[in-house]
Amino acid sequence: MNNNKMFFEVSYSKALKEFGAQKINQKILDKISKKKKLHRFFESGFFFAHRDFDLLLNEYFKGRNFSVVSGRGPSEKIHIAHLKLFEFVKYLQDEFGAFVFIPFSDDEKFLDRNISFEEALRLGEENAKYLLALGFSPKKTKIMFDFKNINQDVYNISIKAAKKTTVSTIKASMGRRDDSNIGNMFYPAMQAAHILYPTFERGERVLVPIGMDQDVFVKLTRDVAPKIGLKKPSTILSKFTPSVKGYAKMSASSPEDAIFISDSLQEIRRKVSRMFSGGGETLELHKKHGGRPERDVALTYLKYYFLNKKQEEKIFEDFRNGRISSKEVKNLLFEKIKKFKKKIEKAKKKTNIEKFLL
Amino acid sequence: MNNNKMFFEVSYSKALKEFGAQKINQKILDKISKKKKLHRFFESGFFFAHRDFDLLLNEYFKGRNFSVVSGRGPSEKIHIAHLKLFEFVKYLQDEFGAFVFIPFSDDEKFLDRNISFEEALRLGEENAKYLLALGFSPKKTKIMFDFKNINQDVYNISIKAAKKTTVSTIKASMGRRDDSNIGNMFYPAMQAAHILYPTFERGERVLVPIGMDQDVFVKLTRDVAPKIGLKKPSTILSKFTPSVKGYAKMSASSPEDAIFISDSLQEIRRKVSRMFSGGGETLELHKKHGGRPERDVALTYLKYYFLNKKQEEKIFEDFRNGRISSKEVKNLLFEKIKKFKKKIEKAKKKTNIEKFLL
Numbered sequence: 195m196n197n198n199k200m201f202f203e204v205s206y207s208k209a210l211k212e213f214g215a216q217k218i219n220q221k222i223l224d225k226i227s228k229k230k231k232l233h234r235f236f237e238s239g240f241f242f243a244h245r246d247f248d249l250l251l252n253e254y255f256k257g258r259n260f261s262v263v264s265g266r267g268p269s270e271k272i273h274i275a276h277l278k279l280f281e282f283v284k285y286l287q288d289e290f291g292a293f294v295f296i297p298f299s300d301d302e303k304f305l306d307r308n309i310s311f312e313e314a315l316r317l318g319e320e321n322a323k324y325l326l327a328l329g330f331s332p333k334k335t336k337i338m339f340d341f342k343n344i345n346q347d348v349y350n351i352s353i354k355a356a357k358k359t360t361v362s363t364i365k366a367s368m369g370r371r372d373d374s375n376i377g378n379m380f381y382p383a384m385q386a387a388h389i390l391y392p393t394f395e396r397g398e399r400v401l402v403p404i405g406m407d408q409d410v411f412v413k414l415t416r417d418v419a420p421k422i423g424l425k426k427p428s429t430i431l432s433k434f435t436p437s438v439k440g441y442a443k444m445s446a447s448s449p450e451d452a453i454f455i456s457d458s459l460q461e462i463r464r465k466v467s468r469m470f471s472g473g474g475e476t477l478e479l480h481k482k483h484g485g486r487p488e489r490d491v492a493l494t495y496l497k498y499y500f501l502n503k504k505q506e507e508k509i510f511e512d513f514r515n516g517r518i519s520s521k522e523v524k525n526l527l528f529e530k531i532k533k534f535k536k537k538i539e540k541a542k543k544k545t546n547i548e549k550f551l552l
Numbered sequence: 553m554n555n556n557k558m559f560f561e562v563s564y565s566k567a568l569k570e571f572g573a574q575k576i577n578q579k580i581l582d583k584i585s586k587k588k589k590l591h592r593f594f595e596s597g598f599f600f601a602h603r604d605f606d607l608l609l610n611e612y613f614k615g616r617n618f619s620v621v622s623g624r625g626p627s628e629k630i631h632i633a634h635l636k637l638f639e640f641v642k643y644l645q646d647e648f649g650a651f652v653f654i655p656f657s658d659d660e661k662f663l664d665r666n667i668s669f670e671e672a673l674r675l676g677e678e679n680a681k682y683l684l685a686l687g688f689s690p691k692k693t694k695i696m697f698d699f700k701n702i703n704q705d706v707y708n709i710s711i712k713a714a715k716k717t718t719v720s721t722i723k724a725s726m727g728r729r730d731d732s733n734i735g736n737m738f739y740p741a742m743q744a745a746h747i748l749y750p751t752f753e754r755g756e757r758v759l760v761p762i763g764m765d766q767d768v769f770v771k772l773t774r775d776v777a778p779k780i781g782l783k784k785p786s787t788i789l790s791k792f793t794p795s796v797k798g799y800a801k802m803s804a805s806s807p808e809d810a811i812f813i814s815d816s817l818q819e820i821r822r823k824v825s826r827m828f829s830g831g832g833e834t835l836e837l838h839k840k841h842g843g844r845p846e847r848d849v850a851l852t853y854l855k856y857y858f859l860n861k862k863q864e865e866k867i868f869e870d871f872r873n874g875r876i877s878s879k880e881v882k883n884l885l886f887e888k889i890k891k892f893k894k895k896i897e898k899a900k901k902k903t904n905i906e907k908f909l910l
Contacts, residue, residue, distance in 0.1 A: 301711045311712060341708055349702050353659045354669060356735030361719065364734055376722055377714030380738035 200470075201436035202489045206242050213409055215243040215431060225251055233285045235432070238506070240498045243406065245416065246428040250399050254290065260399050261293040261392030262286050263427070265385070268300050268317035271454035272324050274531060275435035277538065278499045280325045282403060287334055293396060294335045295552075297348075297388035298322060301340040305377040315341050319547060324455055326550060327541035336552040340384065343551050348387045351394055351422070356383035358421040359414070367410055386415040393424045400427040405434070407443065435498070436491045440470025455535060462535070466492060466528045473513070473520035484516040492520070492527045500530040558828075559794035560847045564600050571767055573601040573789060583609055591643045593790070596864070598856045601764065603774065604786040608757050612648065618757050619651040619750030620644050621785070623743070626658050626675035629812035630682050632889060633793035635896065636857045638683045640761060645692055651754060652693045653910075655706075655746035656680060659698040663735040673699050677905060682813055684908060685899035694910040698742065701909050709752055710738075710745035712780040717741055717772070725768055744773040751782045758785040763792065765801065793856070794849045798828025813893060820893070824850060824886045831871070831878035842874040850878070850885045858888040 210217055218241055225248075226232050235241045250260050264283045266276075286292045298321065304314040318339045326337070338345055361379060364370050370379055389412065393400050402412050412429045419426045434442045437451040453465050472490030474480030487493045487510040497506045509526075512518040568575055576599055583606075584590050593599045608618050622641045624634075644650045656679065662672040676697045684695070696703055719737060722728050728737055747770065751758050760770050770787045777784045792800045795809040811823050830848030832838030845851045845868040855864045867884075870876040 301708075304711060305715050311708065341711070342704070344702070344704060344707050346700070346702060349707065350659075350669065350699055353662060353699075353735055356738065357663050357733050359734050360731050361728070361734055361737055362730040365730065370719070372720040372723065373718050375715050376717050376719055376738050376741055377711055379719055380714065380734050380741075383734055383738075 199442045200440050200489075201434060201442045201491070201494065202440075204434065204442050206433060209406060210243050213243065213406065213431070215245055215409070215429075216248070218242055218244050218247065218430065222248055222251065225255070229255065230289050231285075233282055233289075234498070234502065235282050237503055238498055239433070241403065241430045241432050243431040244429060245412075246426060247401070247430050250401055250428040253399060258398070259291060259293070259396075260401050260428075261295060261396060262401050262403070263295045263297070263389045263392060264403060265297045265299055265388050266318075266321055266325065267303050268298055268314060268321045269303070270317065271449070271452075271456050272321060273435070274453045274455060274495075274499070274534070277324065277328065277455055277534075279403065279405075279432070281328050284328050284330055286401070286403075287331060291334070292401070293392055293398065294330060295388070295392050296322070296325060296335065296337045296550075297391075298337065298339045299381075299385065299388070300342075301377070301384070302381050304341070305375060305381060311341065315339065318342070322547045322550075323542050323545045324538065326545045326547060327538050329541065330550070332549045335550055337547065337550045338388075338552040345391070345552050347394055348384075348391050350387075351390050351424075352380075352384045352387035354422040355386040355390070355415075355418045356380060358418050359383055359386075363414070367414060382411065382414050383418075385411050386418050389415045389427050390419060390422075390424050393419070393427070399425045402427050402429045404429055404431060406431040407434075436470070436494050438465050438469050438491065440489070440491050453531065455538060459532060459535075462531055463528055466524050466531070469495075469524060469527075471520045473523075474516070477519055477521075480519060481516045484514045485520065487513040490520070490523065492523045496523070496527050496530065500527070500534075557800045558798050558847075559792060559800045559849070559852065560798075562792065562800045564791060567764060568601050571601065571764065571789070573603055573767070573787075574606075576600055576602050576605065576788065580606055580609065583613070587613065588647050589643075591640055591647075592856070592860065593640050595861055596856055597791070599761065599788045599790050601789040602787060603770075604784060605759070605788050608759055608786040611757060616756070617649060617651070617754075618759050618786075619653060619754060620759050620761070621653045621655070621747045621750060622761060623655045623657055623746050624676075624679055624683065625661050626656055626672060626679045627661070628675065629807070629810075629814050630679060631793070632811045632813060632853075632857070632892070635682065635686065635813055635892075637761065637763075637790070639686055642686050642688055644759070644761075645689060649692070650759070651750055651756065652688060653746070653750050654680070654683060654693065654695045654908075655749075656695065656697045657739075657743065657746070658700075659735070659742070660739050662699070663733060663739060669699065673697065676700070680905045680908075681900050681903045682896065684903045684905060685896050687899065688908070690907045693908055695905065695908045696746075696910040703749070703910050705752055706742075706745045706749050708745075709748050709780070709782075710742045713744040713748070713773075713776045714738060714741035716776050716779040717744075721772070725772060740769065740772050741776075743769050744776050747773045747785050748777060748780075748782050751777070751785070757783045760785050760787045762787055762789060764789040765792070794828070794852050796823050796827050796849065798847075798849050811889065813896060817890060817893075820889055821886055824882050824889070827853075827882060827885075829878045831881075832874065835877055835879075838877055839874040842872045843878065845871040848878070848881065850881045854881070854885050854888065858885070858892075 300318040469491040473485035831843035
């Protein structure tokens with residue numbers, strides 16, 4: 195799939211077929227909403243595909259708990275979108291009582307990038323503070339840094355998974371080659387161990403909420419799980435968060451293209467103001483003919499991350515009819531991000547990651 | 553190098569050249585014996601080659617301690633020869649005050665063989681009891697089972713080593729292929745971490761006493777050490793212990809060809825009686841023309857493992873002249889092994905491996 199498309203050009207039904215995943219259909223949404231609050235990510239279609247999510251829900255509603263694994267490859271900055279994903283993970287904890295495991299793959303960052311061991315460790319801890327600032331319960335949430343508190347069981351699972359995975363498989367699925375380092379070649383086994391740890395430890399099926407471009411890692415884990423006597427994890431796959439310029443994929447390596455929680459308010463204002471707009475060419479034309487909200491990056495951010503369904507419908511309609519301008523939409527988005535940023539940064543100061551260590 | 557040779561056909565000077573290692577020469581032996589007890593393994597030429605052992609000795613005699621790393625791939629049974637290697641390690645501890653680290657690569661056995669996780673773990677612990685029965689000091693000896701008490705620093709060093717080692721390198725040096733599992737591909741990095749752990753933790757240069765067929769693993773570690781800011785380990789390389797049938801290499805996979813500490817006394821007696829003999833074809837002829845002690849397996853065992861130099865010289869001479877028969881030599885060897893076995897098994901019962909855990 196070509197990731198250089200504009201975000202509104204992506205065919206998710208085509209992606210579904212390519213991935214061999216199932217659609218998150220109305221039946222699944224009804225199953226959730228009958229007994230639980232339905233998160234915006236479900237309602238808005240942000241999570242659009244799944245593997246065995248229906249199975250996991252059926253088990254859950256028969257009384258069997260599940261765990262959520264949501265890993266983090268530490269990076270200098272954290273996208274707003276990633277924090278919003280972890281906010282969703284917290285919803286799963288609050289609403290479904292799920293145990294949450296957040297492994298930080300500082301080792302993988304170190305293996306894959308030109309950064310030092312110390313920097314990988316530092317980034318992991320710094321990232322953890324932001325994620326935990328969302329308010330996870332210390333009783334039901336554990337974090338692990340591979341470089342700081344790797345767990346014996348996790349290591350053992352990784353070796354079991356590695357025994358069942360050939361070099362050929364990793365070459366074919368991850369594009370590794372003979373000039374790759376042997377850590378990168380091994381790493382998918384460690385990632386499988388991250389995902390399968392709660393299943394091993396608690397006997398619970400795991401749910402992995404993940405961007406659809408990360409699907410390949412979970413697929414490998416799903417292949418290996420039954421071979422080492424563990425339940426296959428379920429996944430739900432999210433759509434891409436559009437980049438500032440409107441491309442399908444926001445990239446951490448292009449800092450001008452993503453909005454980071456640590457960006458200054460000035461930086462955020464600037465980036466939001468440059469967001470690809472679905473409005474008319476001029477304010478005059480916009481007022482006269484209206485805009486295309488589905489092509490507007492700011493509205494897409496608002497829709498997925500900051501508005502409820504009613505608010506979304508109203509603002510989309512107003513934009514379509516030219517009653518609200520691109521500038522006004524961007525101002526609204528800026529205010530929402532500003533509020534979110536303030537809340538997180540305040541909470542981050544009080545966050546003690548030691549309480550969460552596995 | 554062809555390992556199916558008879559043990560007395562092996563050219564160690566040729567091996568030296570092939571390996572690019574240095575000879576353990578008289579100068580080195582003198583350096584040791586001037587201030588320390590010279591172990592039989594040095595005196596008898598059992599350890600015949602080295603890398604940077606002279607460097608390590610020079611540093612030591614200037615007041616810098618060294619550590620010894622001697623790993624163990626757990627197996628069902630332990631060769632007498634392997635126990636004797638660990639007895640030598642204990643000599644380094646007693647005589648040089650060396651810190652000893654014994655990592656058990658249960659994970660590697662599991663990855664490489666058709667055995668279960670539980671079996672790999674059990675074998676490791678069982679093997680550890682035998683090795684520790686030799687009388688290591690709990691204060692200066694640490695053991696680690698990768699599957700039981702893997703150390704965070706060891707894991708981190710393995711990732712650092714992995715980053716500096718390509719798949720191509722492992723393919724070329726270890727014969728791994730695309731159909732190898734990714735654990736086996738990664739494993740040399742873990743082995744490097746085992747070897748380098750005391751250097752990382754204590755800042756000491758490491759000495760690895762190892763069979764010459766294991767040299768390739770240490771070579772990889774020597775390549776990677778400076779790339780991750782650690783001192784290269786020194787090695788000393790031992791000759792092969794002949795098999796019962798007189799082949800150059802005793803093999804754990806051929807149980808009739810090696811003498812194991814857990815063999816019954818009957819089994820040991822039987823194996824010793826079948827040892828390839830350098831004696832005359834009949835007792836008559838032996839008495840008349842004498843034998844060739846250098847080709848006698850039992851005498852080789854006696855020489856390396858059970859006799860001092862004077863005793864060796866006398867018995868070799870007597871054998872050469874037909875004054876002592878093959879049967880008498882074998883009886884002597886049996887008595888020596890029996891005594892050794894009794895001592896070890898008695899001590900094993902009192903061994904508490906928990907005291908030694910890293």
